[in-house]
Amino acid sequence: MKFVDEAFIDISAGDGGNGCVSFRHEKYKEFGGPNGGDGGRGGHVFAVADPNLNTLVDFRFSRRHDAKRGEHGMGSDMFGAAGDDIVLKMPVGTIITDAETGEVLYELLKPGEMITIAKGGDGGFGNMRFKSAINRAPRQKTPGWPGEKKQLKLELKVLADVGLLGMPNAGKSTLISAVSNARPRIADYPFTTLHPNLGVVRVGPEQSFVVADLPGLIEGASEGAGLGHQFLRHLQRTRLLLHVVDLAPFDGADPVAQAKAIVSELKKYDPALYEKPRWLVLNKLDMVDVDEREARVKDFVKRFKFKGPVFQVSALTHEGCQELVKAAYQHIKAQQVAEQPPVYVDPRFAADRAE
Numbered sequence: 001m002k003f004v005d006e007a008f009i010d011i012s013a014g015d016g017g018n019g020c021v022s023f024r025h026e027k028y029k030e031f032g033g034p035n036g037g038d039g040g041r042g043g044h045v046f047a048v049a050d051p052n053l054n055t056l057v058d059f060r061f062s063r064r065h066d067a068k069r070g071e072h073g074m075g076s077d078m079f080g081a082a083g084d085d086i087v088l089k090m091p092v093g094t095i096i097t098d099a100e101t102g103e104v105l106y107e108l109l110k111p112g113e114m115i116t117i118a119k120g121g122d123g124g125f126g127n128m129r130f131k132s133a134i135n136r137a138p139r140q141k142t143p144g145w146p147g148e149k150k151q152l153k154l155e156l157k158v159l160a161d162v163g164l165l166g167m168p169n170a171g172k173s174t175l176i177s178a179v180s181n182a183r184p185r186i187a188d189y190p191f192t193t194l195h196p197n198l199g200v201v202r203v204g205p206e207q208s209f210v211v212a213d214l215p216g217l218i219e220g221a222s223e224g225a226g227l228g229h230q231f232l233r234h235l236q237r238t239r240l241l242l243h244v245v246d247l248a249p250f251d252g253a254d255p256v257a258q259a260k261a262i263v264s265e266l267k268k269y270d271p272a273l274y275e276k277p278r279w280l281v282l283n284k285l286d287m288v289d290v291d292e293r294e295a296r297v298k299d300f301v302k303r304f305k306f307k308g309p310v311f312q313v314s315a316l317t318h319e320g321c322q323e324l325v326k327a328a329y330q331h332i333k334a335q336q337v338a339e340q341p342p343v344y345v346d347p348r349f350a351a352d353r354a355e
Contacts, residue, residue: 002103008154009064010063011045012066012147013066013067015144015146015147016070017123018073018123020072020075020126021139022035022127023077025121034130034137035074035075036126036141037126037128038124039143040082040121041120042144042293043117045088046114046115046117047090048088048089048108049091049108049112049114053089055155059088067118068084073123073126073188075314083120085120092110093157095107095156100151104154105117117147120148124143129207139261156234157236159237160211161211161257161328162211162239162241164211165243166244167261175321180316181200181202196215197300212234214300214332233352240278240335241277245259248287257303279310280308280311281324285313
């Protein structure tokens with residue numbers, strides 16, 4: 001299935017039904033009084049986060065979504081039925097934005113979360129609503145209120161704890177297949193990965209995290225080179241970035257220059273993303289002679305001037321992968337604990353707890 005992470009839709013909630021003008025007609029009751037009912041409300045438009053979806057492709061081919069209008073009121077005190085609601089299923093991580101103003105309206109961050117994105121119009125009043133002591137035969141009614149109509153932009157940002165960043169053919173897909181249950185397409189040519197791949201990494205019993213593998217980024221992506229920046233949005237919700245570097249490029253390129261180009265493009269795209277915790281993963285150790293590994297790693301770190309954690313791995317042989325996975329899990333766990341709100345302690349019991 002084609003991966004689509006952006007779509008535009010037009011939604012329209014149902015209009016409310018009109019009120020009714022009617023009078024009771026019964027034998028021996030010449031003046032039975034008003035009995036026109038209210039119109040029914042229009043149908044709402046809901047959005048629900050479905051964990052079984054991972055793309056917005058359904059909305060690429062089905063752009064317009066209209067809820068039913070409410071039924072009109074009827075005589076004999078009968079109110080109109082409400083219009084049928086519609087529920088739009090979207091992937092977890094979808095951002096719903098007003099296409100005209102650019103304002104972010106909603107975010108679907110939890111599986112099963114449901115929100116109302118367009119409210120149906122209320123039904124109009126029938127003439128029975130207007131009867132009074134001085135107006136015993138009202139002929140007034142009101143039309144139903146119109147439902148909300150919106151033009152929306154849907155943008156998907158995958159929910160992952162760790163994001164893999166690097167040049168094409170740096171070995172990101174091989175790495176995610178080595179440490180997780182993901183099985184992306186792997187080949188020996190650039191841009192094999194054309195869309196994000198998610199994988200669950202199992203560290204131990206009830207210990208896991210989600211890792212995202214993105215298409216490779218190259219120098220000049222901000223000007224449209226390669227696949228550009230179109231997938232970098234999926235890194236914005238990650239807690240940790242792993243910068244995967246090919247220590248032995250097949251074309252003889254300088255890995256330091258490639259790594260610096262990636263960092264430069266990341267900074268151009270989003271300074272906040274550039275400031276995220278980023279670790280260096282030197283991949284393809286199996287392509288370097290054992291006697292040369294230590295010297296080549298030291299030379300790379302020195303010229304790259306990187307001061308964060310550095311891991312040496314071979315995704316093909318799984319060398320060093322377990323150490324990387326365990327360290328990443330500990331980092332994510334520490335961040336989750338730090339983000340938890342502080343526990344409120346009643347001042348009246350603070351002294352007892354201190355003792």
